[in-house]
Amino acid sequence: MTVGSASGLQRAVDRFHRGCELVISRLPFGLKAIVAPTFLGFALINGCTFAIDLLLLTGLRDGLRLPLAVAVTVSYICAFGLSYVLNRIFNFSSHSAVGPQLAVYVVVVAVNYLAFILGVSTGLSALGVEYHVARTAAGGCEAVYMYAAMRWVVFRH
Numbered sequence: 006m007t008v009g010s011a012s013g014l015q016r017a018v019d020r021f022h023r024g025c026e027l028v029i030s031r032l033p034f035g036l037k038a039i040v041a042p043t044f045l046g047f048a049l050i051n052g053c054t055f056a057i058d059l060l061l062l063t064g065l066r067d068g069l070r071l072p073l074a075v076a077v078t079v080s081y082i083c084a085f086g087l088s089y090v091l092n093r094i095f096n097f098s099s100h101s102a103v104g105p106q107l108a109v110y111v112v113v114v115a116v117n118y119l120a121f122i123l124g125v126s127t128g129l130s131a132l133g134v135e136y137h138v139a140r141t142a143a144g145g146c147e148a149v150y151m152y153a154a155m156r157w158v159v160f161r162h
Contacts, residue, residue, distance in 0.1 A: 014094070021046065021095045046096035047152045051088055055144055058084035062140060073136060074127060081122055085114050088151075097160035106159060113154040121147040 025042040032040060061080035065071045071079075089110055093099045099106065121143045129139035 018095055018098060022098070025049075025096075041156070043096055043156060044152060047092065047155065048148075050091045050096055051148065051151070054084045054088040054091070057087065058144075059137065059140065063137075066136065073130060074123065077122060077126055077140070078118075081118060092155055093160065097155065099160045101160075110155075110159045113151070113159055117147055117150055117154075121150065 022042065025045045028045055029037050029040055029042045031037070058080045061083055062076050065076035065079055066073060069076075089107070093106075122140075125143035125146055126136070126139045129142055130136050134142070
């Protein structure tokens with residue numbers, strides 16, 4: 006990476022942080038005192054990666070006719086790899102060593118995957134819930150768990 010591209014990335018990170026802080030500062034009813042800018046950043050980043058997850062899931066399930074568990078797994082791995090990189094750089098601005106941090110992230114993601122992604126998605130699907138709806142419900146559970154884990158475990162200062 007050249008110096009110019011490094012400073013360009015830093016400017017983008019700074020703009021992302023300032024944008025999140027600006028939005029949070031304008032929240033009504035005293036919410037700005039309890040909602041962290043990293044929560045908004047997480048919501049933005051993971052909203053995008055969740056959309057990518059659903060697009061991949063649809064392509065793998067409907068296009069390639071893969072079994073649901075395989076399609077969910079592949080799309081999940083791709084989306085969470087992207088989520089880790091974007092959250093590390095843009096949202097939490099982590100400068101910790103990647104190796105140990107990534108190892109913790111893998112454990113957090115594995116627990117999330119087993120409990121919410123496979124458990125909730127396939128459980129609801131087995132009950133007759135359409136798989137997109139099941140995956141979206143699992144995504145809600147996943148969001149709460151993953152933000153807490155990323156803020157206080159993976160990217161802790």
